[in-house]
Amino acid sequence: MSWLIVLSTFGGYGLYWYLLRRIGVTRVNSLMFLVPPATALWGAAMFGEPLGVATITGIVVALAATWLATRAPTPAAGGGEPRPRHAT
Template sequence: MWSYLLPLAGMLSLALATLWQERLPRAHVMSLPATLGIQSAVSALAFAALAGNEGPLLPTVTTGFVCGVLWTALLATLAGYGLYWLCLRLTSALRVTSLLFLSPFVTFCWAGLMFNEPLSWPMLLGAATAGSGLWLLIRPAGRNEPKIVQRAEK
């Protein structure tokens, strides 16, 4: 059950945080290091509580464990979320979150490269579904569709 609830809670949290930051005046937006620091601290506490419920909190330190922690800390947290929040500050929430539709492509490319995971029809179907969602977001407005008029800031 946890394997379904945690990603769902994570995506809902990300969506709510994105919408919340979009509504904040620029003067009230925290710096990127502060944002990542708070996110990392809250995540560490939450996952430490979950891990403590399963067993001891002191792991057996192996090369695989150290590589996994470095991968998660540097690539997923700093590079992934850092880039997400930086892009969110530079452009609209719609443009940034539309890039999340590229996740299936990136996932099966990494799975193939790192674990020799063969490409399957369900993977291609998921990628096609995600790609069509991305296309719907970025396609130019047709002749019969109303164009979105942006408000001029005063």
């Protein structure tokens, strides 16, 4: 039991801090939205929990939100330096 506690504590927090340094706060925190879908799928696989329409809809919404939050920004999305104005 203690190895499970140590593994989940140091492994989980270690991965969290590693990802914070690697990909940034916004992307790491958006990955937290994947915890409920992972738990629902794990419960279905391990314990035979039913996956209803509401659960499937929630999984799809969480995946879409995570994808939107973690995708690379497009150049047209703004940011960077403003374009210089030309005198006419």
